[in-house]
Amino acid sequence: MSAHVTTRLSLLLRIRDSANAEAWTRFVQIYAPVIHRFGIRRGLQDADAADLTQDVLRAVSHSIEKFEYDPETGKFRCWLLTIARYTLCRMHQLRSRQPTASGDSAVQKILEASPAHDPDLISWDNEYTRRTFELAAEHVRSQVEEVTWLAFSKTAIEQQDPARVADELGIKVGTVYVSKSRVLARLQKAVSEIERI
Amino acid sequence: MNNQQKCPPTEHLQALIAGTLAVDDETAVAAHLANCDACQSQIEKIAAPAGFQADVAHWLSDSTDHSDLLSKIIANAEADIHESSRELTMGQPTVSVTGNSLEDSVLSGDSCQKRGYADVEKWLEVDDHPAAVGRLGQFRLTEFIGRGGMGTVFKADDLKLQREVAVKILSPELAANDEACERFLREARAIAALNHDNIVTIHAVGEDAALPYFVMEYVHGHSLQEHLDRRGQLRDSETIRIARHVAKGLAAAHAKGIIHRDIKPANILIQKDSKRAKLTDFGLARAGGDGSLTSAGMLVGTPAFLSPEALEEKEIDERSDLFSLGVTFYRAVTGKLPFEGPTPFATMQRVAKTEFTPPHELVPDVSAELCDIINSLLQRDPNQRIESADKLVGWLKCIRSEAAEHADQELPVILVETSSQIAGDVVAKHSQADARRPLIALASLFVCSLLVYVIFFRDSPSTSKEQGIETAQNASSTHNIDSPSVPEEVPADSEPTRMAATERLLIAEINTQDFGNRKSKGLEVDLPDGGVREPTPPVGTAGPIAGVSSATKASPVSTITPKPIAVTSKPYVVIAEDNGSQSEFDSLRDAILAASSGSTVEIQESGRHTIRRPISLHNIALTVAAKEGVLPTIVADLEDSEEPLIRTDSDLSLRGLVVAAEGDELEEDVDGAQVGALIHVREAMLKCSECRFTAREGSPIAVLENSRSATWIDCELYSVHGVAIHWQPATDGYLVVEQCVVVSRIFVSSPRLPHSANVILTTNAIANDFTFENRDEVIDQSNLAGNKPPRMRLTVDRNLILSNDSLINIEVDEAIPVAELAAGFQWQGNGNTLPVTFLFQNATDDEENSNLEIEGLSDWIKLPSVSEVGSITAESLESLVTESDYDVLLNTPQAFSRIVGALIKARRLPVADLSVEQTLVNAGPGN
Incomplete structure (x- = not known):
C-alpha cells in the first residue's frame, strides 16, 4: 500500500551512526543560539529569529552528507553563515512579497564589503566562540559543586576580590584559588573538546 | 614539604588541580596560596593557557538566557536527531524478497517506512497501553500497516465494539486543506455505501478527531502484491479466482459510478481463511460526474498499472480500471509486468507505445482463455477492451476451473455431469483430479465458446474472423504442485526495487500520435502438446507426462495451429554495426569484450547480470542496451577493486539499463573520491538514456575525463554520500542532463x-x-x-x-x-x-x-x-x-x-x- 518516494535522502540516512548523532546534537546546541542571535542582531523579533533558526537547521540537515561536521575549518562556519544570510534574505523577500531584487544591488553591497570588514562575519565568529564557552560553562558547572563554581565565577568572571568571595561563600581564601584553578582547567578542556567534535 | 614559607613545586600545583594531591598537602598548599601572589599566578598558568582566563571573562560576562522559543527549537532538534539515530541503529530493514540490497536499504526507504507515520503520530491521542501507537477516539491504534492514497493506515482495536479494525487517517499536510479533507471523507462515504463482499467494508467515518479518518474492516491476510513477492506468480486457477472476486467488486463500484483508479496487486487483499479477494484503497477513487479530472499535471495511480488514456490525461471511465486489472492479472500469471522501464517515465512510454509480450510466450501453458482475457483488458483503445466489469465477471465464470474453488461453485450442474462422464472414458492413468480439470474446462469452454467468440471477436475488429475460428481452445492448464516453478531470479529479484521506482508518480506529456491499434499477438494461441503441465522438477506426482497427451487431441472446436515455443537463445547478443551480424554470448563481460567498435550489445533477459571483473575498452565505441521490453539489472560486484566497472576511451552509449554497484565503501583516493566509479570515459562521448544508476557508497557514478559530451536523458542517478557525475570538460564540452532525477552531486572540475x-x-x-x-x-x-x-x-x-x-x-x-x-x-x-x-x-x-x-x-x-x-x-x-x-x-x-x-x-x-x-x-x- 505504500508508495515510497525514492529520491528522498531522509535525515535517517544522513546521520550515519550514533557518533555523528552526537556531533549533530552538539552542532544544534552550539549553533542554534548563534543563528538566533544573528537574527536578533539583524532586527528580527524573537519569534522570527526562532523561525530563522529552524529554517537554517533544516537546510543544513539536508546537506549533512556533504559535510562531516568539522568545525575546525572556517569553511563550514562561513558556509553556515551564508545559509543563514540567504535564509534571512528569503524570509524578508517572502514577507514583503516583493519580486526578487535584481542581483545587482545585493552583489554591489557584498562586493564592497571585504571579508575583513564584514560585520556579519565578525560577529558571527564571535557569537560562535561565545556559544562555545557558554556550552562549556554549562557542562562544567554541572560537574562541580555549586560552591566551587561560584567561587570561580565570582572571581574569574565578575572579578571580585577573592577574600571577599571567601567570606561570602564561607570558605577559605585558599580554597577559592583552588576552585578557580580547577574550574579553569576543566573549562579549558571542555572548550577544546567542543571545538573538536 | 613546607607550607608557609616555601612555594610548593609545580608538580604539586598540578596535582592540586587534578585533585590527586593528598588531603593534608592540599590543605597546606591551599593555605599557602591564600597569601602567595607568585603561586596564585603560577597555578593559573598551569590550569589554562595564557589569556584563557581573560577569554572566559570576556565571553561569559554577559551571556543571556535563551528565549523559550529557542529552547524549544533546540530541544525538538535534539529529539529528532536522537530519534532518527536510534531508529536507524535499532530498526530492521523490511524484508525484501531478493533484490539489490544496496538499493533496498538505501532507496526503498524501509527506514522511511519505519518513520512512515511519524507525522501522523504527533496528532494521535495518548494511549497507555504499551503496544499502542496512539489513540483516536474509541480506537486504539496498534500497528502501522502502510501509507496509501491520501492517508496512513493502522491496525486498531475498537474498544467500544471489541473488535479489530483498520483505521485510515488523512495525512496531516493534506488535512490542512479543506478540499483534501472533503475528498477523503467523500471517498469513505462512497465506499461505505458499496457494501460488497469483494470490497473492504467501511464501518465508520470520523470527523471528531484531530485528523479526519475512517474505519474499515481489518482483513487478515496479505495483499496480492505480497503473495506475488513471495511466490513470483500464481497458478491459473488462483488468478482466475482472484480475478473473479475483484471483477465482482469492481462491477459493484462501477455500478455506483465509482472508478477505483489505482488498481494494482498491492490494493487487492486476500483474506486468509476464505481466500476471498477484496479491493481496497479507493483512496484515489472518484465518483464519476464529479467534475473534471486531474489537472496541473496530477496523475494518480502507479505508472506500470495506468491505462494509456489515464497517462494521456484524457477523460477516463470505468474501462481504465479494467486495463489496470489486465496489468494485474498479467503480473499474477506471468510474474512480470507487461510494461516496464528502468524509470517511471520509460515505463509510461512503454505503456503508450510498445507491445507487451503475450502471456503464453512467457508461460507456455497458461490457460488460453485467461490469455484472451488479459489481452482484451490490455487493449490500448478502451473501445477494444471488455466493455465492463460485469462482462468480465461473466467471462471469468466460464472458465473457472475446479481446483481453485471452494464453496461458491456456480458451475451449472449439467456440465459437471457431462464431464464426469467423459472423464471416465479418457486416460485412466491420470489422476482423477487431473483428468477432470482439463475436461471440465474443455466442456465448459465448448459451451462458452460461442459467447466468447461474440464478446471477444466483436470487440476486436482488427482480428480476422478466420483467425478467430481457428483459435485453438486449449484445455485450461493448471499447475499440479504448490510451489512455483519459477526461476528465482527473474521476477522476484528486481521486483521490489523496480516497484519502488515505478510506484513513484510522475508526469509526462506523451506523444499521442503513435497509439494506433495494437494488435494483440495473443490471438494465435498455442495448443501445447500436453493437456496438463508437467511440474518442474517432477515431484513424484502421478501427473501426466509432459509433451504428449491424447486427452485433448480430439478437440471438437477447432483446428490446431501449433506454434513453436520461443527458442531461448543466449542472453547476450552482439550486433555488429557494419553488417548487422549477430553473435551470442553467455556472459555479459565476454560479450562486451568481444564486441567490435560500433557494435551494440543487447541484453535479452531481465533480472540480474553480474559482472565481477572490471572492463577496460580501448578504441571500441560501444552501445549497451536492453532489448525492447526487457529490464536488466547490471550488478557491478568488483569487491575491493578501485577500477571502474567500465573504463573506456571511446564513445559509450547505454540504454534501458539498471546499473548498480555492490560492495562496501572504498577508501578514499588521495585526490578525492574518484575510485570505484561505474563508468569512466576519457576523451569520448557518453550517452545514457532511460537508465538508473546506483553507485557504490562514496563513489561516483561516472567520471568523465576531458569530456567532449556527456548526455543523460531520463535517467535516475543515485550516489549515496557521493558524487553522481564527475565531469571534467574538454574545451567547449557539453554536459546535458535532461528529465533525470539526480539525487547526488554533480561535480564539474576544470x-x-x-x-x-x-x-x-x-x-x-x-x-x-x-x-x-x-x-x-x-x-x-x-x-x-x-x-x-x-x-x-x-x-x-x-x-x-x-x-x-x-x-x-x-x-x-x-x-x-x-x-x-x-x-x-x-x-x-x-x-x-x-x-x-x-x-x-x-x-x-x-x-x-x-x-x-x-x-x-x-x-x-x-x-x-x-x-x-x-x-x-x-x-x-x-x-x-x-x-x-x-x-x-x-x-x-x-x-x-x-x-x-x-x-x-x-x-x-x-x-x-x-x-x-x-x-x-x-x-x-x-x-
Missing part, C-alpha cells in the same frame, strides 16, 4: 576557470547541487584579457530543485576577485522551482574567505489555477517551498509528483526534445 564549456540542465528533479571546482593554482589571466573570454555557460531550465542551499557551488583555490570569477559564467535560467543561487567559495583555510552569494534568476512558474483538490497553484507552490518543509515535498509522493508534473505540464514539454541533440550536433567537436 583545469582552469573560466573555461569554455556548457552545462545544460532541463526539467530534472535535482536534490543536490552542482559544484564547479578549479584545481589549478594559477588563474589563467590571459584568458580573461582577451576579447572573448571563455565562459562556462550554464543553462538551467525548468528544474525541480530540492536542495535548499545554493544549486551552483563554485570553489576555487585562490582568492580570485569575485567579479572576475562571476564574469566567467554565463548564466541562463528559467522556470526553476527555487531561486538558483550561486555560492562562490574560497577553498582555503585562509581567514580572508571570500564567500559570497549571487542570486540567479528566479521565476515562479505561472501555473494555471485549478479547482481540483490538491492541485498546485502559483501560490500554493510558493508556500509549499517557502515553508522549507521538504518533508512534504520529498515524503509525499503525491506532492512530489504534482510539482514535477506541474513543471512539465506548464511548459508542455514534448517527450523527445530534439533541440538539444541538434545543438550538440551542430556544435561539433571542440578543438
